[in-house]
Amino acid sequence: MAERAALEELVKLQGERxxxxxxxxxxxxxxxxxxxxxxxxxxxxxxxxxKQKFVLKTPKGTxxxxxxxxxxxxxxxxxxxxxxxxxxxxxxxxxxxxxxxTLTGKYGEDSKLIYDLKDQGxxxxxxxxxxxxxFARYLAMNKLNNIKRxxxxxxxxxxxxxxxxxxxxEFYQCDFDIAGNxxxxxxxxxxxxxxxxxxxxxxxxxxxxxxxxxxxxxxMFAICGVPDSKFRTICSSVDKxxxxxxxxxxxxxxxxxxxxPEVADRIxxxxxxxxxxxxxxxxxxxxxxxxxxxxxxxxxxxKLLFEYLALFGIDDxxxxxxxxxxxxxxxxxxxxxxxxxxxxxxxGEEPLGVGSVAAGGRYDGLVGMFDPKGRKVPCVGxxxxxxxxxxxxxxxxxxxxxxxxxxxxxVLVASAQKKLLxxxxxxxSELWDAGIKAELLYKKNPKLLNQLQYCEEAxxxxxxxxxxxxxxxxxxxxxxxxxxxxxxxxRGDLVEEIKRRTGQPLCIC
Amino acid sequence: MAERAALEELVKLQGERxxxxxxxxxxxxxxxxxxxxxxxxxxxxxxxxxKQKFVLKTPKGTxxxxxxxxxxxxxxxxxxxxxxxxxxxxxxxxxxxxxxxTLTGKYGEDSKLIYDLKDQGxxxxxxxxxxxxxFARYLAMNKLNNIKRxxxxxxxxxxxxxxxxxxxxEFYQCDFDIAGNxxxxxxxxxxxxxxxxxxxxxxxxxxxxxxxxxxxxxxMFAICGVPDSKFRTICSSVDKxxxxxxxxxxxxxxxxxxxxxxxGEEPLGVGSVAAGGRYDGLVGMFDPKGRKVPCVGxxxxxxxxxxxxxxxxxxxxxxxxxxxxxVLVASAQKKLLxxxxxxxSELWDAGIKAELLYKKNPKLLNQLQYCEEAxxxxxxxxxxxxxxxxxxxxxxxxxxxxxxxxDLKSGQNRDFNIYDGYFIDYxxxxxxxxxxxxxxxxxxxxxxxxxxxxxxxxxxxxxxxx
Numbered sequence: 001m002a003e004r005a006a007l008e009e010l011v012k013l014q015g016e017r018x019x020x021x022x023x024x025x026x027x028x029x030x031x032x033x034x035x036x037x038x039x040x041x042x043x044x045x046x047x048x049x050x051k052q053k054f055v056l057k058t059p060k061g062t063x064x065x066x067x068x069x070x071x072x073x074x075x076x077x078x079x080x081x082x083x084x085x086x087x088x089x090x091x092x093x094x095x096x097x098x099x100x101x102t103l104t105g106k107y108g109e110d111s112k113l114i115y116d117l118k119d120q121g122x123x124x125x126x127x128x129x130x131x132x133x134x135f136a137r138y139l140a141m142n143k144l145n146n147i148k149r150x151x152x153x154x155x156x157x158x159x160x161x162x163x164x165x166x167x168x169x170e171f172y173q174c175d176f177d178i179a180g181n182x183x184x185x186x187x188x189x190x191x192x193x194x195x196x197x198x199x200x201x202x203x204x205x206x207x208x209x210x211x212x213x214x215x216x217x218x219x220m221f222a223i224c225g226v227p228d229s230k231f232r233t234i235c236s237s238v239d240k241x242x243x244x245x246x247x248x249x250x251x252x253x254x255x256x257x258x259x260x261p262e263v264a265d266r267i268x269x270x271x272x273x274x275x276x277x278x279x280x281x282x283x284x285x286x287x288x289x290x291x292x293x294x295x296x297x298x299x300x301x302x303k304l305l306f307e308y309l310a311l312f313g314i315d316d317x318x319x320x321x322x323x324x325x326x327x328x329x330x331x332x333x334x335x336x337x338x339x340x341x342x343x344x345x346x347x348g349e350e351p352l353g354v355g356s357v358a359a360g361g362r363y364d365g366l367v368g369m370f371d372p373k374g375r376k377v378p379c380v381g382x383x384x385x386x387x388x389x390x391x392x393x394x395x396x397x398x399x400x401x402x403x404x405x406x407x408x409x410x411v412l413v414a415s416a417q418k419k420l421l422x423x424x425x426x427x428x429s430e431l432w433d434a435g436i437k438a439e440l441l442y443k444k445n446p447k448l449l450n451q452l453q454y455c456e457e458a459x460x461x462x463x464x465x466x467x468x469x470x471x472x473x474x475x476x477x478x479x480x481x482x483x484x485x486x487x488x489x490x491r492g493d494l495v496e497e498i499k500r501r502t503g504q505p506l507c508i509c
Numbered sequence: 510m511a512e513r514a515a516l517e518e519l520v521k522l523q524g525e526r527x528x529x530x531x532x533x534x535x536x537x538x539x540x541x542x543x544x545x546x547x548x549x550x551x552x553x554x555x556x557x558x559x560k561q562k563f564v565l566k567t568p569k570g571t572x573x574x575x576x577x578x579x580x581x582x583x584x585x586x587x588x589x590x591x592x593x594x595x596x597x598x599x600x601x602x603x604x605x606x607x608x609x610x611t612l613t614g615k616y617g618e619d620s621k622l623i624y625d626l627k628d629q630g631x632x633x634x635x636x637x638x639x640x641x642x643x644f645a646r647y648l649a650m651n652k653l654n655n656i657k658r659x660x661x662x663x664x665x666x667x668x669x670x671x672x673x674x675x676x677x678x679e680f681y682q683c684d685f686d687i688a689g690n691x692x693x694x695x696x697x698x699x700x701x702x703x704x705x706x707x708x709x710x711x712x713x714x715x716x717x718x719x720x721x722x723x724x725x726x727x728x729m730f731a732i733c734g735v736p737d738s739k740f741r742t743i744c745s746s747v748d749k750x751x752x753x754x755x756x757x758x759x760x761x762x763x764x765x766x767x768x769x770x771x772x773g774e775e776p777l778g779v780g781s782v783a784a785g786g787r788y789d790g791l792v793g794m795f796d797p798k799g800r801k802v803p804c805v806g807x808x809x810x811x812x813x814x815x816x817x818x819x820x821x822x823x824x825x826x827x828x829x830x831x832x833x834x835x836v837l838v839a840s841a842q843k844k845l846l847x848x849x850x851x852x853x854s855e856l857w858d859a860g861i862k863a864e865l866l867y868k869k870n871p872k873l874l875n876q877l878q879y880c881e882e883a884x885x886x887x888x889x890x891x892x893x894x895x896x897x898x899x900x901x902x903x904x905x906x907x908x909x910x911x912x913x914x915x916d917l918k919s920g921q922n923r924d925f926n927i928y929d930g931y932f933i934d935y936x937x938x939x940x941x942x943x944x945x946x947x948x949x950x951x952x953x954x955x956x957x958x959x960x961x962x963x964x965x966x967x968x969x970x971x972x973x974x975x
Contacts, residue, residue, distance in 0.1 A: 056646065056649055056650040056795065056797075057608065057650065058603070058604050058607070058608075059604060059606055059607065059608055059632055059634050060631065060632060062604035062606070063604070064601060064602065064603045064604070064647055064650075065601060065602040065603075066601060066651075067599035067600060067601060067658070070599070070600045070601060070602060073602075074600075085832070085833045085862060086857055086860070086861070086862045086863070087857070087862075087863075087864065088832045088833075088834040088862065088863070088864035088883075089832065090576035090579070090831045090832055091576060091579045091583075091831075092573060092574060092575060092576060092579060093573065093574040093579060093582075094567070094573050094574075095567050095568060095571035095572070095573070095679050096605055096636075096663065096665075096679065097568055097571070097679075098567070098568065099566065099567075099568055115626060115627075115629070116626070116627040116629065117624060117625070117626055117627060117636075118624075118625040118626060118627045118628070119627070120624070120625065120667065122569065122667070123568055123569060125568055127605075127626075137565065138573055140565055141565040141566065141573075142575075149576070154605065156605075158629065158631070170604050170605065170606075178867075180867070182867035182868065183867055183868050183869045186846075186850075186865075186867040186868075186869075187867050189850075190867075193854065193857070197857065308850060311847055311850040311851050311854065312850060312854045313854055313858070370565065372565075406599045406600075407594070407597045407598065407599055408594045409597040421695075425695075425698075429702065432595055432596070432702070432706065435595070436595070437594060437595045437596075437597065438595070438596075438597070439596065439597035440695075442687075442689070442691035442692055442695040442696050442699075443691065443692050443695075444692045444695075458597075
């Protein structure tokens with residue numbers, strides 16, 4: 001040990017010498033010589049095992065969820081899951097990694113963001129990038145023709161967090177999808193209804209759902225004169241209209257992507273439009289657009305969609321927006337995206353900024369890519385961007401200074417004097433057996449004040465105090481932590497009294 | 510595309526020719542010649558992209574959870590989580606992978622079972638092997654002196670499934686731990702209480718908890734004359750249930766389960782379904798100052814419990830519902846889609862779990878069949894005549910009786926607005942009542958008076974749900 005300490009000291013000194021030489025800009029040879037000495041010393045130190053212990057961080061782009069963050073997360077998931085269940089969805093789960101082959105060729109350029117597992121002699125594996133490809137694999141594998149399912153799980157993307165503030169590499173997705181051959185637009189309308197229900201219930205502010213259709217986009221580009229080969233890249237430019245002005249977008253299309261200016265202008269006439277069903281009807285009358293078969297199909301489906309959305313009572317939240325173009329390559333029909341109109345701005349702070357909190361669309365060709373016979377199963381679905389919602393809810397709670405409880409404990413079993421541990425253990429056990437959420441301090445002789453303080457910090461509403469005199473009288477003091485009112489309750493009535501006060505049904509839950 | 514199809518056809522024919530020649534045992538040269546032609550044709554086809562698609566399996570040792578399996582899983586987790594919450598535990602979550610260094614040196618021989626991530630130019634990462642090391646890392650990182658927490662998540666081990674039947678490489682662990690300096694044995698006792706509560710509530714049969722102490726074992730070996738160097742190996746001979754690779758685990762507790770034997774079947778076999786112990790030295794391995802935080806905890810082996818519960822349900826032939834839908838909105842004739850959409854939307858807005866078929870003009874029979882298959886208890890049928898009368902037919906799927914035509918007139922307003930609150934009102938008001946079965950109500954008309962309920966039929970409606 002002393003040897004090692006001496007060696008570590010030498011390494012430290014040598015390191016300082018090297019740094020000093022570099023600062024003084026000494027000759028390259030001298031520096032090289034001293035660096036070599038340093039490396040040799042370090043090598044003698046051997047693998048630095050002691051250093052291994054003190055790695056106290058989570059991997060880049062990932063984080064732990066503290067109890068407080070879990071409480072927020074649970075609230076949000078509860079709202080979302082209730083909604084999915086209300087609409088009759090089943091739930092599935094899939095492994096965190098898939099065979100590498102399963103994910104290959106499904107994500108285009110984004111494929112470089114996939115986490116691979118090391119080749120340890122077995123199958124080549126990769127962490128899932130989303131929940132949609134696993135879903136398609138599940139459908140094909142089980143030869144299912146239809147299913148309505150939700151799936152909530154973490155996905156993994158090797159994004160560069162420096163470029164996109166707050167972008168995690170491990171994050172939750174909440175997906176809901178309806179797979180199957182059905183009459184047009186009914187499931188699509190239900191997806192939008194679900195999106196609206198969830199965003200309303202979460203109470204994170206007003207929102208708007210933008211709707212468009214891949215076929216309308218493609219048809220529009222065609223009649224404007226966009227060459228087939230440029231469709232995708234023009235698409236991603238058009239999509240930037242929610243962040244950039246039309247002038248900037250046009251410059252990008254013409255200047256960077258080589259699009260003819262007249263073509264860009266024609267596109268501009270269309271993509272700056274948004275509205276309700278009246279815009280759909282207007283475009284159905286458009287002489288050029290209505291000549292395009294694809295666009296016509298898309299427009300007709302959107303018209304039907306709007307009829308259903310009106311019956312669902314949400315048409316006022318939907319906007320047909322011709323600039324909505326982003327999304328993964330596998331969308332084949334209607335596409336939609338929900339944005340918050342105005343995040344609650346805190347005093348003196350910038351609003352969180354616009355951004356989508358949910359998105360989705362129809363993708364009829366994905367399952368066919370997995371089926372040996374190329375059998376198609378049309379799908380439509382949505383994905384809720386919960387990570388963003390977590391931050392918004394957390395922020396809102398902080399602003400409202402609402403205390404978030406991280407436990408559900410209803411009563412603390414306490415003692416007023418010493419040598420009452422036995423009594424506390426017996427009582428708390430009785431409460432647990434009756435289904436009451438209870439705790440006790442792990443101390444033989446805790447001070448009453450400390451026990452009361454514990455309740456205040458944890459937000460526990462009631463405390464059942466055992467005292468020597470009360471034991472003789474056969475009662476327990478039940479105290480409300482906030483009001484400090486106390487009442488003596490007979491031992492035999494305590495369970496009922498606690499249940500009554502906490503609003504619990506008398507049967508064991 | 511047509512070219513490719515033609516080429517594929519040629520490949521197929523050539524393949525058949527080769528097979529035919531082999532069957533006829535033609536000359537080796539001839540076969541070789543035809544095989545060469547086949548390979549050449551295949552090469553023309555190019556990289557067979559179509560073949561890539563058909564990888565229809567999950568990785569070795571992992572599986573999907575179907576809706577049915579999820580229903581079982583949700584039930585089991587519900588029991589477990591209720592118990593943890595009853596004892597005042599907080600909950601945390603950690604990432605699925607840790608820095609490789611974090612896991613290094615913690616698992617002894619089992620380290621070779623850790624899944625590593627590929628070095629893609631960033632940090633070296635490994636999938637978590639259990640939930641205890643992440644917990645210790647979390648405690649040290651946040652400088653916590655005490656916490657009572659549970660954590661339910663999947664862990665990853667590159668076990669060889671051939672050797673251990675049914676052993677998964679991705680599986681759930683449910684951990685509960687109490688960290689902190691407390692008076693002796695109180696938290697330890699609570700952990701055992703929790704284990705017993707959970708195993709009782711799960712109703713998977715009688716169980717027994719075995720308890721021992723590492724210090725007693727060590728002391729016993731010493732006085733029996735076991736050389737220090739042989740302690741561990743003697744230990745593992747003695748303890749067949751030993752899966753602990755921690756040097757710091759001082760206590761061992763394991764649960765033996767006698768599973769209820771099914772008629773004519775072998776019992777599932779004994780095996781532990783939960784285990785735990787005290788481990789006082791782990792956090793110190795992470796703390797820069799070597800600061801110790803004593804811990805005691807338990808881990809529930811849920812995968813085994815899932816199978817036991819699934820088996821039990823199969824034996825009891827209990828139907829497991831995979832959705833919670835309460836009512837299907839159906840139509841008796843054609844051209845009633847609009848009405849269905851309006852009604853189902855109102856039910857959703859009122860918080861009722863409802864569905865409709867995604868067909869413009871579904872047959873009533875198909876709609877009823879859908880209810881039977883999914884276990885949906887009620888169907889609300891819209892019909893032309895009923896629309897004119899301002900009513901909806903509410904029908905119990907199991908009894909096939911019409912519960913009763915519900916009068917939905919809102920009183921003064923006799924127009925088309927039949928959804929004007931009446932139906933929904935009652936639903937909301939009574940959805941919180943204590944459950945009564947449909948039959949029980951029929952027999953017992955003296956059940957709690959439902960204020961302002963003009964007819965018994967309304968009671969029947971709500972009771973069937975709750």
